[in-house]
Amino acid sequence: MDKGESNKISSAAETIALVWHSPKELPFHIAGLAWFKQESVYRRLPLTPNFSIPPAVDDLANCTAGGQIRFQTNSSRLSVKVRLTGKANMNHMPATGQCGFDCYIGMPGKQMYYSTTKYDHTKQEYEFSMFEKLIVGVQNITLYFPLYQGVEEVLIGIDPDADIISPPPYQRNQRIIFYGTSITQGGCASRPGMAYTNILSRKINAEFINLGFSGSGKGEAEMAHIVSEIPNPALLVLDYEANSVSPELLQMTLPGFILIYRNKHPDVPIVVLSQIRFGQELFDRELLELRLQRKRIQMETVNAFREKGDKRIFFHDGEHLLGAADFNECTVDGIHPTDLGFNRMAEQLAPILKPYILGSD
CATH class of the missing domain: 2.60.120.260 (Galactose-binding domain-like)
Structure with missing residues (x-):
């Protein structure tokens, strides 16, 4: 031929x-x-x-x-x-x-x-x-x-x-749930696979549920009830600090959200993840202080639950998820990560989250 x-x-x-x-x-x-x-x-x-x-x-x-x-x-x-x-x-x-x-x-x-x-x-x-x-x-x-x-x-x-x-089954029949902000939702990845929860789904063989809501994930009690309805959770990650409106409101909503979820799922690990650094905080002292204040509130909230006997709740500092030296080069607008930023977040979060996942070895 x-x-x-x-x-x-x-x-x-x-x-x-x-x-x-x-x-x-x-x-x-x-x-x-x-x-x-x-x-x-x-x-x-x-x-x-x-x-x-x-x-x-x-x-x-x-x-x-x-x-x-x-x-x-x-x-x-x-x-x-x-x-x-x-x-x-x-x-x-x-x-x-x-x-x-x-x-x-x-x-x-x-x-x-x-x-x-x-x-x-x-x-x-x-x-x-x-x-x-x-x-x-x-x-x-x-x-x-x-x-x-x-x-x-x-x-x-x-x-x-x-x-x-049919696709291969997941390693575990459980969901890893993220509740958070526009960053959680995937803003501003250049393509869907580069949202950090999607990158994590290729590193951890489980179903990931993305409940990031741009400008609107504020820790409402109603959302805590709805999130708690999702069956077979392996881990809940709360990443809504950047949408929390004010430190005072965060101090109110975070314990309430955790209590509502914990009443439904007493054994499911919960990770409270503080926000990434925003580029403007290098020049705006008030923005930096606001982030540090909200981080303290989250740390204190987690510690209070642990002191009361809840050993399945954890805090992780998101300050260096974008890197330490050049974090300000990893966003589109000083806030939302590029693909580089999201990849750095996922690379660091994967080994941190794996030990927390319910039923993990």
Whole structure:
């Protein structure tokens, strides 16, 4: 067969139509959305929560940060069709991070980045080929949902004769839950896989639940009740200091949040994580003092619980998560980390969190 004929055959194979599948159907697995199994909606909180939540939190719950589509396939091609709830509109975060999907390939703990959806950012619907000529053989696929936009529908397109297989089970059937701020949600990662909770999900073989709410995760008692409804928790991380409004309010909400959660989950480890350093504090003494004051409140709160016998609550200082010397080079705007900043956070947090996880060796 000459080279020209070979190219014709290859081109003909590429024109064969893909078969489209909904990841809401088995054997696909939707991870990171705690109420998906009951409601089949791409949303981070229940549609009708048992407790009243602020309108801003209710709206941000439609952003799909932390959501994952997990499956295995032997398809040589994989595409996605996506219908978003809105258009890309952020001025300090790439549309690939706000509205895109990331594709990672590899078994748990060995996932490697492959591609990110790119599209006309003025549109709410797009189709994108994640890969077209993947080496034949069963591959484990992880698709990360957008961080700052809602997804009305996503479809997965593969070769007509390809198989879809359930993903490998997690090492433990428990959730690691993060409650926090816009930084927790993933602002301002350039693509979904670089949010620090998503990076951690590739280092710790468990399901991660991202409940970061931009400007709106303030430690409300109602949110503590809702978070406590999530079954099979292995660890709860409270990372909402930067949204706490004032030291006085933090001093009120933090003990209350912990008590509500502890009443429902007496044995689940809780880590209170203080915020990263903001670049402006190098020049703004008041901003520095505010962070140090709030850090003291968190440390004192944790110590008070431990003195009363709760030995499963811990404090971790987030001051150096971005590094010590050049932390101010790791953000987009002095506050929200870049991919470099998020990677540094995850690299440091993984070995810190592993010993706390309920049931870990």
